[in-house]
Amino acid sequence: MITAAPRRRNNNAIDQSNTVANDGPVPSDVPYAPPIVALSDTTVGHLLAWELMEIDGTWRAWVSWVQQSGGRPVHKVVSVHASGLRPLEEPESYEHVPRWVRGRDGVIRPWSGEIP
Secondary structure, rough: OOOOOOOOOOOOOOOOOOEEEEEEOOOOOOOOOOOHHHHHHHEEEEEEEEEEEOOOEEEEEEEEEEEEEEOOEEEEEEEEEEHHHOOOHHHHHOOOOEEEEEEOEEEEEEEEOOOO
16 A cells, blocks of 8 residues: 655645634734824834814824833823824824724714814
């Protein structure tokens, strides 16, 4: 009886072992990650959202980062003046960042694309 030689694994191939989830195939596109920005104090974080303050017309940015404090990681999420940020990625990376308006009444609603 002739048997086939064992298949050798190609070490240069892309690992395909995690392409099926419990409920179906895993999407092949890269998952979204918020773009990176530098804050004015040299902290680097993820830009989560832009927020237009209707009361004074200024833009704020919601930023998230992790810092060490007392030997433990601490997750920070803060609202900062958008003018204090410095982009660290290509401009198109920032196109999909959510934008909303905080109204004079305190209600948050989607940004219409117009500046009041």
